[in-house]
Amino acid sequence: MDVSYQNASDIATRYVIILFMTLAQMYNFKIDMTFIDSWGIVREDGKHDGMAGEIERGRSEFGLSTFTMNTTRFDAVDFSFPVWKYRPIFIFLNPKTFGTYEALLLPFPSNVWLCVLFITVFIIILLKLVKKFYLNYLGTGDINDNTWSGNSVIIIGVISFQGFLNCSNRLPERIILYSTLIFGMLVGIFYNAMLVSSLLQPLPSSIQNCQQLIESNMKIGIENLTYYRVYFQTTKHNLAKEVYLKKIKTGDGGFYSLQEGINLVRNSEFAYYSEEPDLYHIMSESFTNNDICRLVEIELITPVDDTCPIKKHSQLKELINLGFMSLKENGVMAKEIRQWRKLLPLCQKNKDVQTIKLQTLIIPYTILICGINLSLVILIIEILICKKCNKIKVSDRKTKNNN
Structure with missing residues (x-):
């Protein structure tokens, strides 16, 4: 009955045995124990096996273990005063979120990311339309400055706090760029705040x-x-x-x-x-x-209150219940519960060092690698096209010279 011995084994049963040993001292009786390997379930013949069956057949007066009340047991045994809180x-x-590839996406839910993507694409299209208007109808601007890739670089740079190459002297473009800059600043503030707070608290x-x-x-x-x-x-x-x-x-x-x-x-x-x-x-x-x-x-x-099983119509039922009530009123039951029922360990301030692993940055690495590979593929295609064009030009020159 030493709590330090195998303190994770049969806690409730050992606690109940302590209570009955205290009752034995109060009422001056001895306990003759019979060991059973189960609490008891209903067999095919309608009778119980295990501890419930021993008590049902009159071989034992009470059980030295906690017992959950249910409808199948009411006809087999009586139940004592509640002694234990059963909480499975x-x-x-x-699951860890920091240190995974999802860490950079977690500050915003998916609908927010989709909204940011939609607004970014819309601003790129709007900027191109404005530049196209000035180029076609007013004759101002540079045709090389109104490409999809160029406008995408400008807007993505503004949203990601990288600024823009130059500030246009055309008022609509300035308004678009300034609005995008404010939009990116506010989104970035909330994103960084959520990312930092997720590291400081779980x-x-x-x-x-x-x-x-x-x-x-x-x-x-x-x-x-x-x-x-x-x-x-x-x-x-x-x-x-x-x-x-x-x-x-x-x-x-x-x-x-x-x-x-x-x-x-x-x-x-x-x-x-x-x-x-x-x-x-x-x-x-x-x-x-x-x-x-x-x-x-x-x-x-x-959670339910567990009791102890007692033989039907046993003369000891009232004595046991009065004894348990006395132990509860005198604080003995509470003392034993504190000793045997361990509480959830407290979470101290987390001092573990958070580390950045390779998988954490897999998204930016993937974007970088895909961008580099795409640029190399396009470069190789352009080189092949240039070589083919040069061969055609050389062939045309030779044909002209022969003529």
Whole structure:
């Protein structure tokens, strides 16, 4: 019953045993234990096996473990005063955004990027039309200055704070350039502010509830306990049934031991389902501060108050309930809960150094490489065309000289 010994194993059961040992001292009785490997499920004959079956058949007076009330157990056992908060949860690490190729795109959603692209293209077209008007109808301007590529370079340079080569003396062009400059400045301010703030504080998780978790690409694992196996296979809870059918039965998920599940959570995009204090005990010892700060937890079911099973119409039921109420009023139960039920480790100020990896800048690298390759291809084509034209000119000269 030492909390430091295997402190992530059978926490609720050991806590209940401590309570009953305290009751044994209060009422001066001894506990004769029988060890069972399961809480108990309904068999084909309508009877329970496991701990519920032992109590149902009168072989035991009460169970030294927490017990969840459900309709299948009401006819088999009675229930004591609530002693434990049962809260199973999914835990996973919030996927990293900084350090990925998406980091430069995350400050704005896709609709904002599309709007910026549309406005940029519109301004390029408008600038070309204005220059074309002055060139064709007023005879001012340079024909080489009104190309699509030239106008694109000017507008993209203005939006990206690179300025423009010269300031036109034509008022409509000046208004377009000044408006574009202000537009680019405001967009850049918001973009840089969002980018910096995303580095200073963690972004909210994109998965906020169980339905989003099911629809995500994240793999799901469940603690390998008989109770969880039976529950997910037979439950009528819609979300729990959907988790089992989509993620466990036909997906890449499965049932894992507590240590295996925690390791998968740390090392991959993986969500693991187990009882809260069992998870917290292992996480407090194996998770780094950065992992704890990225931790996300989601409830599948509403937390319920667990009790202890007692034999039907047992004379000990009233004594046990009065004893538990006395332990709660005197603070003994709260003290034991604080000792056995570990809280979620606190996220300290994140001191981990953020690093820029190659994949972070893959978008600008891709743009640069594609631009260079395109320019080289165009250059090679122009060289081939020039050589062909030169050969034609030389051939024409020889023909003229022969004539």
